[in-house]
Amino acid sequence: MKFFLDTANVEEIKRISALGLVDGVTTNPSIIAKEGRNFEEVIKEITTIVKGPVSAEVVALDTKTMIAEAHNLVKWADNIVVKIPMTEEGLAAVNILSKEGIKTNVTLVFSLAQGLMAAKAGATYASPFLGRLDDISADGLSLVKDLRSVFNTYDIKTEIISASVRTINHVQDVALAGSDIATIPGTLFPKLWKHPLTEAGITQFLQDWETFSKK
Numbered sequence: 001m002k003f004f005l006d007t008a009n010v011e012e013i014k015r016i017s018a019l020g021l022v023d024g025v026t027t028n029p030s031i032i033a034k035e036g037r038n039f040e041e042v043i044k045e046i047t048t049i050v051k052g053p054v055s056a057e058v059v060a061l062d063t064k065t066m067i068a069e070a071h072n073l074v075k076w077a078d079n080i081v082v083k084i085p086m087t088e089e090g091l092a093a094v095n096i097l098s099k100e101g102i103k104t105n106v107t108l109v110f111s112l113a114q115g116l117m118a119a120k121a122g123a124t125y126a127s128p129f130l131g132r133l134d135d136i137s138a139d140g141l142s143l144v145k146d147l148r149s150v151f152n153t154y155d156i157k158t159e160i161i162s163a164s165v166r167t168i169n170h171v172q173d174v175a176l177a178g179s180d181i182a183t184i185p186g187t188l189f190p191k192l193w194k195h196p197l198t199e200a201g202i203t204q205f206l207q208d209w210e211t212f213s214k215k
């Protein structure tokens with residue numbers, strides 16, 4: 001499974017990229033707003049740090065303007081993926097952009113039907129939102145499992161980005177479910193390599209070594 005970082009914070013991206021763990025980055029308007037920086041400036045900076053796909057989202061709701069935004073976004077760097085909301089207008093934009101060879105990430109996918117529509121329209125990626133489904137007592141993981149199963153059955157090449165990932169268990173579960181990618185918030189990522197027993201083990205090893213060395 002590939003790991004994307006779900007952040008526009010360049011310090012987080014640099015820190016985790018230095019470990020060789022980052023295959024791409026996803027952003028959305030809320031994530032960009034949180035950084036308080038110019039959209040174009042921050043996306044361009046991210047594309048210089050990460051060589052893999054960097055998703056930048058359109059804010060228009062009509063097809064024509066989405067396409068115009070997409071054409072502008074892809075001029076910023078070679079690795080930009082245009083993030084498009086899962087609407088009728090969005091699907092029409094994805095259909096046109098995919099025929100132009102522009103990579104798209106259909107976002108806000110909450111059902112198997114929506115995932116299928118995104119794939120059929122030509123999306124490079126589809127992003128089911130686990131955490132937001134769990135928030136309403138639905139089952140985000142089942143959606144990822146169902147998408148994986150149906151995409152396998154019909155040999156659909158659209159890659160599944162498990163998004164709205166909130167916990168270590170989410171990451172582990174979507175890996176087991178066969179998600180192509182998990183996009184992980186910068187605050188969650190460091191928790192993936194930590195374990196209390198690892199820390200306790202190191203402390204114990206060092207204590208024992210100190211005791212032995214003094215003998």
Ligand code: E4P
Pocket residue numbers: 006026027028107127129131132163164165183
């Ligand atoms: C990524 O593509 C999504 O925009 C993001 O994972 C949404 O996460 P949230 O539901 O925690 O806002």
